[in-house]
Amino acid sequence: MAESFMQQLIASLARRTPVLDESIPSRTGSSDTTERSRHPAKPHLLAEDRHDFERTLDEVLAAEPSDRPARLDAEQLRTMALTASQLIAATAASEYTQYVEMRERARNPRGAEAPLTDSASAKQPGDSRTAVLAVLTPVLFGTAAVIFLLVGYVLGMASPKPAVASTLLTTGWSFAAATAASLLIGMIGLLLAALRNRPSYEEWARNEEVAAARDAWRQALRRRGIEPFLREVRNAVNRSLDHDQAP
Numbered sequence: 001m002a003e004s005f006m007q008q009l010i011a012s013l014a015r016r017t018p019v020l021d022e023s024i025p026s027r028t029g030s031s032d033t034t035e036r037s038r039h040p041a042k043p044h045l046l047a048e049d050r051h052d053f054e055r056t057l058d059e060v061l062a063a064e065p066s067d068r069p070a071r072l073d074a075e076q077l078r079t080m081a082l083t084a085s086q087l088i089a090a091t092a093a094s095e096y097t098q099y100v101e102m103r104e105r106a107r108n109p110r111g112a113e114a115p116l117t118d119s120a121s122a123k124q125p126g127d128s129r130t131a132v133l134a135v136l137t138p139v140l141f142g143t144a145a146v147i148f149l150l151v152g153y154v155l156g157m158a159s160p161k162p163a164v165a166s167t168l169l170t171t172g173w174s175f176a177a178a179t180a181a182s183l184l185i186g187m188i189g190l191l192l193a194a195l196r197n198r199p200s201y202e203e204w205a206r207n208e209e210v211a212a213a214r215d216a217w218r219q220a221l222r223r224r225g226i227e228p229f230l231r232e233v234r235n236a237v238n239r240s241l242d243h244d245q246a247p
Contacts (some may be wrong), residue, residue, distance in 0.1 A: 043087040046100070053089065056218050057081050060226045072237055077230055088229050092220035099213040106206045130193050134186030141179040148172030 045053060072080075080222070081088060089096060152168030184216045 021063070045086055045096075049083070049096075052214070052218060053085055053221065054082070056222050057226055060222055060230065061114060072234065077233060080233055081229060084229065088225040089221065091225035091228075092217055095217040095220040099210070099217040102206075102210050102213045106210050109206070130189045134189050137182040138179050138186060141175050141182055145172050145175035145179055148175060 049115075057078060061078060064074075148168050149172030151163050152172055155165035155168065
């Protein structure tokens with residue numbers, strides 16, 4: 001049924017007339033249910049995958065030789081292919097279904113009913129506290145060190161020199177040393193948190209599988225859908241124009 005509609009669409013585009021889908025009869029009742037069970041519906045191209053469809057289409061159009069005489073330019077062919085995008089995508093339905101399923105499993109590996117408090121989410125509060133402490137502790141210690149050192153040196157310039165000036169300088173240098181130590185500890189804590197939260201091997205493998213499934217779908221879409229469609233459109237246009245020019 002999809003191939004028949006594809007041929008009708010190509011012929012209509014070649015004649016530049018509207019498509020009238022008369023080859024699909026309307027059925028009601030049990031016969032419609034039986035027909036649907038025999039011919040399950042093809043998965044529709046999702047909106048988030050239209051970019052990949054258009055990208056694959058543009059790659060096919062760009063790969064065609066520019067010196068070949070054509071009665072339709074690339075923009076006209078692109079418009080026709082986008083009009084028939086759902087029919088073209090149906091030619092790679094099995095690869096697309098596998099790609100979508102693998103992508104959904106990668107996005108939600110524990111399933112839709114999985115609780116939100118898994119091991120990854122349990123680490124987030126502790127990691128957030130570590131990041132806050134790694135930033136605030138050096139700032140507080142550094143500010144205290146600057147204040148104590150500044151006041152100590154100012155008092156040390158007075159005559160006679162107050163005894164508290166030495167105490168303030170000692171305290172300021174102590175806070176300076178604490179600032180350096182807190183910076184080092186904070187950097188180590190952030191590094192450990194990043195190592196704990198890095199993707200596991202299973203997640204990397206799952207992402208690689210999704211990428212492979214995406215490439216397989218695009219290759220099937222190109223080989224079985226876009227390239228035959230463009231070829232049939234050119235042939236239909238050439239036959240139509242040759243028929244119109246015949247005496």
